[in-house]
Amino acid sequence: MLRYLVYRLLSAIPVLVVVSLVTFLIIFLVPGDPASEIAGPGASGDEIRRIREGLGLDRPFLEQMIAYYTRLAHGDLGQSILLNRGVAEAMVERAPVTLSLTAAGLFMAIFVGMTLGVAAAVRQNTVVDQTAMTIALLGLSVPDFWLGLVMIYLFAVSLGWLPTGGFVPIDQSFTGWLRSMAMPALALGLTQTGLIARITRATMLEVLRQDYVRTARAKGMPEWVVVGKHALTNTLIPVVTVIGLIVGILLGGSLVIEQVFSLPGVGRLIIGAILRRDFPVIQGGLLLTASIFVMVNICVDIAYAYLDPRVRYD
Amino acid sequence: MTTPLLSVKGLSTAFGSATVVDRVSFDLAAGEVLGIVGESGSGKSVTALSIMRLIAHPGRISTGSVHFEGEDLLAKPESEMRKIRGARISMIFQEPMTSLNPVFTIGDQIMETLRQHQGMDRAAAKRRAVELLKLVEIPSAERRVDEYPHQLSGGMRQRVMISIALACSPKLLIADEPTTALDVTIQAQILDLLRGLQKELGMAVILITHDLGVVAEFVQRVIVMYAGRVAETGPVGGLFRTPQHPYAEGLLKSVPQLDHVVDRLPAIEGTIPSPHDFPPGCRFHPRCSYAKAPCAAIVPKLIELMPEHRAACIRHTGYEDRQ
Numbered sequence: 303m304l305r306y307l308v309y310r311l312l313s314a315i316p317v318l319v320v321v322s323l324v325t326f327l328i329i330f331l332v333p334g335d336p337a338s339e340i341a342g343p344g345a346s347g348d349e350i351r352r353i354r355e356g357l358g359l360d361r362p363f364l365e366q367m368i369a370y371y372t373r374l375a376h377g378d379l380g381q382s383i384l385l386n387r388g389v390a391e392a393m394v395e396r397a398p399v400t401l402s403l404t405a406a407g408l409f410m411a412i413f414v415g416m417t418l419g420v421a422a423a424v425r426q427n428t429v430v431d432q433t434a435m436t437i438a439l440l441g442l443s444v445p446d447f448w449l450g451l452v453m454i455y456l457f458a459v460s461l462g463w464l465p466t467g468g469f470v471p472i473d474q475s476f477t478g479w480l481r482s483m484a485m486p487a488l489a490l491g492l493t494q495t496g497l498i499a500r501i502t503r504a505t506m507l508e509v510l511r512q513d514y515v516r517t518a519r520a521k522g523m524p525e526w527v528v529v530g531k532h533a534l535t536n537t538l539i540p541v542v543t544v545i546g547l548i549v550g551i552l553l554g555g556s557l558v559i560e561q562v563f564s565l566p567g568v569g570r571l572i573i574g575a576i577l578r579r580d581f582p583v584i585q586g587g588l589l590l591t592a593s594i595f596v597m598v599n600i601c602v603d604i605a606y607a608y609l610d611p612r613v614r615y616d
Numbered sequence: 617m618t619t620p621l622l623s624v625k626g627l628s629t630a631f632g633s634a635t636v637v638d639r640v641s642f643d644l645a646a647g648e649v650l651g652i653v654g655e656s657g658s659g660k661s662v663t664a665l666s667i668m669r670l671i672a673h674p675g676r677i678s679t680g681s682v683h684f685e686g687e688d689l690l691a692k693p694e695s696e697m698r699k700i701r702g703a704r705i706s707m708i709f710q711e712p713m714t715s716l717n718p719v720f721t722i723g724d725q726i727m728e729t730l731r732q733h734q735g736m737d738r739a740a741a742k743r744r745a746v747e748l749l750k751l752v753e754i755p756s757a758e759r760r761v762d763e764y765p766h767q768l769s770g771g772m773r774q775r776v777m778i779s780i781a782l783a784c785s786p787k788l789l790i791a792d793e794p795t796t797a798l799d800v801t802i803q804a805q806i807l808d809l810l811r812g813l814q815k816e817l818g819m820a821v822i823l824i825t826h827d828l829g830v831v832a833e834f835v836q837r838v839i840v841m842y843a844g845r846v847a848e849t850g851p852v853g854g855l856f857r858t859p860q861h862p863y864a865e866g867l868l869k870s871v872p873q874l875d876h877v878v879d880r881l882p883a884i885e886g887t888i889p890s891p892h893d894f895p896p897g898c899r900f901h902p903r904c905s906y907a908k909a910p911c912a913a914i915v916p917k918l919i920e921l922m923p924e925h926r927a928a929c930i931r932h933t934g935y936e937d938r939q
Contacts, residue, residue: 520706
């Protein structure tokens, strides 16, 4: 198990090297001179030069790269051009919003999705199954931004139950946080809820046909043990893999949802940076998102090994 | 006559319109070893699963009764049935490779039964699990108890399945083709183990197999099933010496004999029909060399031809339905 863990952690290194390299090179992919591109039309020569020097673009390529990795090693993501502050600082300030949103969306997708999937499989071809699968299909088909807008109109504008947007930190007010997250998390998580529901159902149906489920019944185990222990544990193995991928999709999806609900998260920061060519922020956002994704997938692999002894002992 | 341990009467199990088990009846005394033989698709396994009430949807038991120690199993609510499964009637299956849950240790899977039925605490259950592994002759049981199924060979896994089945000292063990999926040498070991344990523990055993060699060595009484019906039943010696049903006769002829040299083993022509188009009358008549016109019209009843030896063939009544 320890060897497996070390191996998984080490294998994350090349991924992060590639990600950081791509991040570094982004600035050179801009056609023409990045500095004048950043400065925008009508900028003076002085201004352009200041930006170029600020980004270190006047120095040799190799020197820039060494400087970039030295900064990264110190946890320094550079200075934002437009915000006039450290990129890391801006990210850390906004991270709770995006993490709250992603976590809430993920929790909903896992909890609701698996419940629907298990219920549908256990009551296959009944009203329960059909209802659950209709919800799942709806979830998969409805675009998240549209659902967000409809919910704002319905629950915030017409009924006035929930705020139209904005973020309340969890340490300030839990109910306030819950109210601010309810609609965004639902909008973000619904598609993935449908996905998890369908995968859970399909896997569960497969598992329920296995010989060891029959064995559990032949041993006189109550049905909740048969389903909840013997079948569910085996169902989790493929579902957990999908959950790792879903985190990536949710992180990407939060970009849109943060716009719809005017949440001051990392997603909005990145979109603003892209529109205004604030390269250090784009780079920082890319690195952060990729690192979270890699970390989550390491967690998934650990969970996988925990669930499946055949992986653990290989 | 004392009440039999298990009494199956007119048991029929249907999957949709197909009656896979058709009015099967037999009794089993305490400590008796009964063999059920027949080709694949003859309804042996479904009979066993029906007794356990483990028939999966869309199958269902349509008629008949199953009495175990005087209690009507088919009338019991599911919660009562659960207390019988794994405790008073246990079952082992054909596929040891897939019959154990891959994500739990074998110890956990043995302990689960003990804790469910006997309310043991973890420590006691663990001690008993090690004892049970020793009982089924698994070497270094103390270490094996914490291993996962994938770390064990097929034969070892079947031993684990047997230990689970025996955990609560059942009165009846149903072994559904316990050796079919194993190597020949391992088959003999598992069979020896089962035979030894049966003698030691005195439980009744229903051994389901298509291997007549296995039957001859182990069982006292045989039921030959064909297409969901009992074709012939009798003491193993008498049935093997003088089979009365053409199907049983054919089965026995197709077993290689050490003292005869033959170019070709005789085989029963044709294949077992699908449950969706069983022929009318005697279901064996299209493959039967003795078949005459009435065979397609009359469903033969079991006729007692010798003491305790019955066959469902109207050839013995001059092709007349005399009952």
